[in-house]
Amino acid sequence: MKTIITNTSPVIALSMINKLHLLWELFDKVYVPEAVIKELTSSSHESDFGRSEILNAIEDQKVIVYSVMDKELxxxxxxxxxxxxxxxxxGGKELNSDxxxxxxxxxxxxxxxxS
Structure with missing residues (x-):
C-alpha cells in the first residue's frame, strides 16, 4: 500500500491545473496535516486554489487529515x-509514509x- 503526505504548495499547484485527483489515483492513502488544512482553509476567499478541492476530498474520504503526535517537536x-x-x-516519519x-x-x- 503506497502512502503520501503533502504540504500546502503541492496541493495548491495541483489544484491550479485541475490535477489534485492524481494524489488519490496514484496512492492508496493520502494524508494532509492539520496545519496544511488550516492554511488552505483560513482564507475567507472560497475561490482560493486548493480550498474547496481539499475540503471535498476530505468529505469524500479521499484525503485523511493527520494530527501529528509529536507536537512538542x-x-x-x-x-x-x-x-x-x-x-x-x-507526520511522514510518524506514518512511515512512502x-x-x-x-x-x-x-x-x-x-x-x-530519514
Missing part, C-alpha cells in the same frame, strides 16, 4: 520551518535528516 523546530512544513515532515510531498529545498534538506 513541531513547536521546538518552528523557527527553522513553518508549522505546515514541519507537520508534513514529522512519500513526503514538499516543494522547497530548505524543507527537503530538513526532511532528509529525518
Amino acid at each position: 513541531v513547536h521546538r523546530m518552528y523557527a527553522k520551518l513553518h508549522y505546515e512544513e514541519l507537520e508534513t515532515i514529522i 512519500f513526503v510531498l514538499i516543494d522547497e529545498r530548505a524543507t527537503r534538506d530538513v526532511a532528509k535528516n529525518f
Whole structure:
C-alpha cells in the first residue's frame, strides 16, 4: 500500500491545473496535516486554489487529515520551518509514509535528516 503526505504548495499547484485527483489515483492513502488544512482553509476567499478541492476530498474520504503526535517537536523546530512544513515532515516519519510531498529545498534538506 503506497502512502503520501503533502504540504500546502503541492496541493495548491495541483489544484491550479485541475490535477489534485492524481494524489488519490496514484496512492492508496493520502494524508494532509492539520496545519496544511488550516492554511488552505483560513482564507475567507472560497475561490482560493486548493480550498474547496481539499475540503471535498476530505468529505469524500479521499484525503485523511493527520494530527501529528509529536507536537512538542513541531513547536521546538518552528523557527527553522513553518508549522505546515514541519507537520508534513514529522507526520511522514510518524506514518512511515512512502512519500513526503514538499516543494522547497530548505524543507527537503530538513526532511532528509529525518530519514
